[in-house]
Amino acid sequence: MALIKELDTGTPIRIADRTVSLVIDGRTVTVPEGTSVMAAGSMMGTQIPKLCATDMLEPFGSCRLCLVEIEGRKGTPASCTTPVEAGMVVRTQTDRLAKLRKGVMELYISDHPLDCLTCAANGDCELQDMAGVVGLRDVRYGYEGANHLDAEKDLSNPYFSFDPAKCIVCSRCVRACEEVQGTFALTISARGFESAVSPGGTDFLGSECVSCGACVQACPTATLIEKSVVEAGQPEHSVVTTCAYCGVGCSFKAEMQGEKVVRMVPFKEGKANEGHSCVKGRFAWGYATHKDRITKPMVREKITDPWRETTWDEAIGRAASEFKRIQAQYGVDSIGGITSSRCTNEETFLVQKLIRTAFGNNNVDTCARVCHSPTGYGLKQTFGTSAGTQDFKSVEKSDVILVIGANPTDGHPVFASRMKRRLREGARLIVADPRRIDLVKTPHVEADYHLQLLPGTNVALINAIAHVVVTEGLVNEAFVRERCDLAHFEVWARFIAEERNSPEACQSLTGVLAADVRAAARLYATGGNSAIYYGLGVTEHSQGSTMVMGMANLAMATGNIGHDGVGVNPLRGQNNVQGACDMGSFPHEFSGYRHVSDDATRDMFEHLWGRPLSREPGLRIPNMLDEAVDGTFKGLYIQGEDIAQSDPNTQHVVAGLEAMECVVIQDIFLNETAKYAHVFLPGSSFLEKDGTFTNAERRISRVRKVMTPLAGVADWEVTVALSRALGYEMNYTHPSQIMDEIAALTPTFAGVSYDRIDELGSIQWPCNEKAPAGTPIMHVDRFVRGKGQFMITEFVPTQERTGPRFPLILTTGRILSQYNVGAQTRRTENVVWHGEDVLEIHPFDAESRGVRDGDLVALASRSGEISLRALVTERMQPGVVYTTFHHAETGANVVTTEYSDWATNCPEYKVTAVEVRRTNHLSEWQERHRVDEHDLTRIAPPAEAAE
């Protein structure tokens, strides 16, 4: 293995219908029209010297190092800013150019520290490289003149340093922040000799910088450099893998020294991210080797006992014997399991296989239950398949972007950057969200309409938008006639045209001005390619599934399905939540979304797996907990999920777990749920195993092992061992064989294999005989279900109501620097940005309660009460408060309720009636949590363990 050095063509390769031929250094090259001379040279293997150019950025033409001679033209134009022309004859190496370049380099080096041997970028410095390329041997100007060598370093960011003494003011960092990330946190301050890179007049940590790393990646010197590189030195090999954070699924090069990660660098060929990253994937990987990692299997009789470290054999044996005992005593359906959206497709597939075969029931569920299960249901009903319709690249062709219940700049930052780029190019934006999320107004982006609805009224809003489309003659009749079920369309159109669905009638429900709804609807219907992007603000409601169908109705009615720039696109929360669903993690369906009662499908699985399979749906996670409390569900195997923190109504979750006789946790940390467990099986991080993740655009990407599992085995091997102990043999020697089995059993994966993924880089399912290279955009000629199905979406208010006791509505979510339950990000330097969960509250609500910014407040609902700090902000609307669930000790889900989506039981996290008051103490639950944090997580010292 070697270090992967990606080609940098200096400026972006253009996509054009026409090509242009020119001659560079005597050789003819043909490139797309609009390509720069620099990039054209690069494509034929000629590297023109450069410093301010890099192909992630538009050409700038400031360094004057890439000068070339062009026949018939005066002077020496910069090759980065000169587009190719037919018949052009270019020379990149002449005596005149050499002299000019050497002169430029002399000027740069005259104000640059001569500490190459001790510089952190030694071996990876473009300035150093260019000095070599131009043959710099001395600097005629000397080093005694005015310089910047004493400029102070900025070490404030936890992950990278900024050393202005080494800056050549090429502006690559500033442009990366603008063009790639879209944050505009950096600028060049002052002019002439005084000009310098500045994070807005403050230090990096205090600035608007979001630590995406684009500037560090763009920097050609050691000015901006990862602290991990400063500490460890240059990596010696790299492996391409996939990020284990959000559903964007960014491709990264893990740059290594042996088995030690030196840095994670976004991979330009990764189609999900195209070389960009966010603070989590780029920098927050230190958790993988954190001291809190549990690396030995552990068992205990009772949850109040200390854990006892043991052998794999004993731990697996204990889990298997307990599950067998429970089934013998309480019946075959008394146990189940939960697969993980953080684990690979292969691991997830194995867990559901184990449950259906070795457990002999369908009691398997996954954390998509609490996030995007309504997406699966809603899109299957309307379109025929449980997945988003587009690839991420599609947004580059969108003219109107409708963001509903999603906060992409925090939750899906790399895709948000792509979206913002399109918005800066002129696409129009509609945001439907109770909060004024950053996207509503961010540098060079401003929403045309912010439909600031009340939580719980999504369906009323989408119906009102559709009402305008239908009653104002904006339906794409040709599309509907050709592509959709006409009878159902007509029923739907009559329903949606009823006056009660008009924007005026819905205004009192949603709180959104009818005029704004009408204008937004017209824009969506007539603005060109219109795309819907949505998140958990859609799904985590009692009408989550109805809302998904409502959005699908709207897209079909306007013909915004089946081509670039349009679609209905769920922004998936976790790295492999799409994959976990695809792999048959739901209790009612096998991989590929086929119901367990379908005889032909079940026959196929039974034949290959050699076991009779149940035709009855199993329990979903909330049902498992309910049945545990009732005493009919007694054992649970959880791989990589932390339901005691992530799931709603914590007390109910804990009551369910406490009622079970055997809880087996497989995780990398002793998480909240493990407090109620009897067997702990140490898991492996994404760096420690082979497999695949499937992102929100259905893209299957390889996860590649870069280090030995800390506990000695990969997660899939543990499931195999447990299955064997339960009496069902699984015979695999590598995860690729599991993928082969998935492909054999799942029509949409029929063409997928590790070899094929290696060949194509990644694959978007369906991938089969009809689509051997995968399917970037779905429903192109016909819907998967045949004709698109309009569904009636009656608005039904949630049963969770505000009143005198609980007058405010709480909605929950996440922020940029933390991820889900925080188990990973809390164990990184990301805590510098978010060390605790806070309650966002509007100034009006704060003032009327005597709450000031930073006060400790009690947040109470009918489920429970917690205390946390208040953040008074006008991001909120009056009557609505917001918090995150990243910190276990806060216990945000102590407050949320058991109300859930009617179709899928997805919890209604987004609507909880609450009251807020000042307090001076933690809540009773939080005090008890502090005690449990000690009592239920004790690990017996080795001496005691040996007894």
Added chain:
Amino acid sequence: MTQDRMVTMANQIATFFRSYPHEEAVEGVATHIRQFWDPRMRRTLLAHIEAGGAGLEALVLEAVGRLQPKA
């Protein structure tokens, strides 16, 4: 599962399908419960209906005969 919770869940399903033509609505409720509720949850629902079905929407009561899997 508490009876209240079961009744709430069943009624939520009925509320969605209430907008559909009657026969489609009854079948919709039955199919949904058949496809997504584990047998013990269906048994609990049936037992509750046999005991009078207090609190249940009419559509749920009408769907009672269709809750077992089709042969």
